[in-house]
Amino acid sequence: MTIDSYFPTLFRAPLKPDLPGTGFEVVLLPKPNEEFDNFEIRAASYPDLKRETGAEKIFRLSVFITDKQKLLFLAPAGPDESESIKDLMFCVLEGLFILEKLEIVPEIGIISGGREGDAGRNARVDQTLLDAKTLQSLLDKENISSQNYTILIEDAVKKANFLIIPDSLSGELILRTVAGIGEGREIGNILLFKRPAQTKSLASKTIYIEQLTEKANPKDAEILKQALLSANLGNND
Numbered sequence: 639m640t641i642d643s644y645f646p647t648l649f650r651a652p653l654k655p656d657l658p659g660t661g662f663e664v665v666l667l668p669k670p671n672e673e674f675d676n677f678e679i680r681a682a683s684y685p686d687l688k689r690e691t692g693a694e695k696i697f698r699l700s701v702f703i704t705d706k707q708k709l710l711f712l713a714p715a716g717p718d719e720s721e722s723i724k725d726l727m728f729c730v731l732e733g734l735f736i737l738e739k740l741e742i743v744p745e746i747g748i749i750s751g752g753r754e755g756d757a758g759r760n761a762r763v764d765q766t767l768l769d770a771k772t773l774q775s776l777l778d779k780e781n782i783s784s785q786n787y788t789i790l791i792e793d794a795v796k797k798a799n800f801l802i803i804p805d806s807l808s809g810e811l812i813l814r815t816v817a818g819i820g821e822g823r824e825i826g827n828i829l830l831f832k833r834p835a836q837t838k839s840l841a842s843k844t845i846y847i848e849q850l851t852e853k854a855n856p857k858d859a860e861i862l863k864q865a866l867l868s869a870n871l872g873n874n875d
Contacts, residue, residue: 641825641858644709645865646741664863666826667848669856684717687846693831695725697806698848699733700813701828701862704795705821711737711744711800715809715827725832726773726802732830733800734782739869746784747798748774751808753788766804773802810850818851826859828866 642648667683684696697714704710713729714720720729730746737744751766758764770786777784784802787794791812794801803809816822829846845866847859 641861647865647868664845664866691831695832697830698827701825702817703823714806716806719806744800745798746800747794748786748802750788824851824854826862
């Protein structure tokens with residue numbers, strides 16, 4: 639399959655971001671320059687983006703294709719660490735909005751740090767198990783369907799197309815493993831700006847896409863950009 643075939647919105651004319659009524663633009667951030675310290679250059683831009691958007695945290699919604707040619711969305715995947723259920727819930731709701739605008743039916747798979755039988759072995763694992771159950775309960779109350787796969791991510795990808803990972807570090811490691819050193823293909827990472835609750839969201843104004851892995855093809859990020867433009871994320875109806 640070609641990359642564009644994964645995105646239904648590409649099969650209608652893209653909206654021009656400068657036309658009245660669209661209300662947003664999509665910006666492709668430059669790939670890291672191998673001649674420099676990539677982490678320092680990339681990290682330095684995040685404080686600027688926070689000041690520009692009023693965000694207190696930035697998370698990534700990673701978009702990539704597995705070696706089995708399945709399109710996956712995954713969050714959070716850095717750059718900031720997810721530290722609460724509220725952070726995870728934010729990633730779910732922002733991701734759902736994007737998938738639905740892209741006309742992709744979401745199948746949410748919640749991932750934790752162990753199996754049910756691992757409870758009691760490690761405090762961190764216990765917390766991820768508890769967080770997964772709590773998140774699923776919150777989603778149920780919002781009538782949002784999800785499945786808790788515990789640590790069995792290999793089972794999750796058989797059905798789910800939107801994975802919620804227990805923390806940002808694990809999310810970025812999964813992306814870099816699958817698409818960086820494995821046979822997967824990174825398309826791009828959509829930046830999600832989490833603002834203080836009392837601040838009016840500016841999410842529809844500018845959407846930023848970046849690629850992290852060395853072998854990522856900038857043309858794939860451009861396809862994602864065009865899919866988002868065609869989806870008209872500036873319209874919240």
